[in-house]
Amino acid sequence: MTVLDECLSPHVAMLQRDHVRLEWRTPYPVLERARAVAWTCFCRATVYELCEGGGRAFIRRTVQLDGKPEVHETSVRPINETRAIWTGLLSGRAR
Template structure:
């Protein structure tokens, strides 16, 4: 019987290519609004841009990280958990970028 993989082995989702009719997310510069941040999900760091589904201060948002020098971090609007999860799904399936 095989053991399940360690949670450390999880490298993240791969984002699908943006569809022709994909909605553009209104990205804004990331500002320190809370002293605590929790990353709920993330995409694989082997390709950029990389995305993180985050929660802080009771609100949720998506961060977009690039490998440019210096690293650029932008984020979506802060919203409810349900709205952020919907946005996350749109991003990873190529329906939003």
């Protein structure tokens, strides 16, 4: 059994040549009650979370290097739009 066989969360697919480049920003407390509803596997250095709250959503990216995680987030958008971006991220069509 390999480490990937033990993972329960999805992994981000290889980046596609014609991918959409997402704008990543420093986090700010725009959605106080947002909660992660989906995430990628924590076995990778970069973890993504789909966060939703109050009818709005964003994606959080955490890069876990050298013991100090760097966190960035996309802008807040309607849930359906953010879920479409999430799907693109998982399939390698957005990053």
